[in-house]
Amino acid sequence: MPSEWDVGEFVSLVKVKIGAAHAEAMLPALESIPEKFRFCHYHYSRALELMSPHKKDVKDHFAQAAAAMSMLFSQSEEERRRFVEALFGARAHSVAFAQCLHSTADYLAKVIYRGLDLSGQHGISIPNHQIGLRKVKEKISTVPELASIEQRIGDYLASPSSRYLSAFVNTEKHHELVDAQFSLSFSVGSVASEGIRMKAFQYSGDSFGEKWAIDFFEKDFQTILERTTELGCVLNDYLKTK
Numbered sequence: 001m002p003s004e005w006d007v008g009e010f011v012s013l014v015k016v017k018i019g020a021a022h023a024e025a026m027l028p029a030l031e032s033i034p035e036k037f038r039f040c041h042y043h044y045s046r047a048l049e050l051m052s053p054h055k056k057d058v059k060d061h062f063a064q065a066a067a068a069m070s071m072l073f074s075q076s077e078e079e080r081r082r083f084v085e086a087l088f089g090a091r092a093h094s095v096a097f098a099q100c101l102h103s104t105a106d107y108l109a110k111v112i113y114r115g116l117d118l119s120g121q122h123g124i125s126i127p128n129h130q131i132g133l134r135k136v137k138e139k140i141s142t143v144p145e146l147a148s149i150e151q152r153i154g155d156y157l158a159s160p161s162s163r164y165l166s167a168f169v170n171t172e173k174h175h176e177l178v179d180a181q182f183s184l185s186f187s188v189g190s191v192a193s194e195g196i197r198m199k200a201f202q203y204s205g206d207s208f209g210e211k212w213a214i215d216f217f218e219k220d221f222q223t224i225l226e227r228t229t230e231l232g233c234v235l236n237d238y239l240k241t242k
Contacts, residue, residue: 005232013239014115022117029110036100036107037225043097044217050090051196051213090196094213095172101224102169105156108228109133112149112235122146133157149238152231161223164211167203 007030014023109132118124124139137153140146156162171178178201196213 003229005229006236007232010115010232010236010239013236017239017242018115018117018121022114026111026114029107029114032107033104033111033228036104039100040097040221043093043100044221047090047093047097047196047213048217050086050093087196090213094196094198094216097217098165098169098172101221102165104224104228105133105162105166106131108231109136112136112153115235116146116238146238148234149231152227152234156227156231159223159227161220162227163206164208164216165220165224167201167206167208168198171201171203 011023011027011030014026112118113124113126113131113136118126118136118140122140122143124143126135126139133153134157137150137157140150168178178198198211198213198216200207200209202208
């Protein structure tokens with residue numbers, strides 16, 4: 001699996017193989033991808049900070065969870081008020097994180113559509129407001145030379161992280177907020193845990209189980225980053241042989 005996408009090489013290849021005008025047209029979307037990843041990092045860092053009641057490095061997971069429980073059931077009205085405010089802020093950052101991460105897929109679709117000049121090179125026309133990875137995959141499925149790109153888009157969309165992210169964002173956008181709560185876990189035989197846990201929900205007939213926010217912030221984020229890198233590298237390989 002490639003560790004990084006040589007974006008500078010990609011821009012140069014587009015200029016040489018497709019044309020400078022197309023490289024310029026795709027640049028705003030291309031430059032937005034790393035910017036949105038940085039936004040994601042900011043939002044999840046703030047959410048984790050708000051939900052760290054001990055405000056110090058606690059190596060013992062049980063001690064950490066106990067500190068959270070102490071705050072959660074505190075008899076102090078002021079402490080309870082601060083906790084509720086922190087939970088609200090952490091949830092807000094969690095939603096913003098998801099929205100930023102989800103938008104990187106749309107930017108990536110615009111990079112492919114404009115950078116490869118799908119309209120001029122292959123007669124594929126997609127209205128600007130409909131350019132997304134799923135639509136791009138559908139349209140290039142009949143173009144044999146783009147098969148490797150279609151495959152990578154399919155891998156991206158099929159990953160559990162991508163499916164959960166898309167369902168989460170679309171549920172939040174079109175239906176209702178996915179409920180979340182501060183949870184404590186002391187399951188026998190497992191590591192004690194505390195933090196935000198999103199509740200199970202359904203979207204378009206599919207069920208999505210409970211998920212710890214930390215898994216969303218770290219594991220899913222890493223998967224989306226890896227799939228983006230893989231797809232970018234395939235774009236470079238395609239242009240090198242064009």
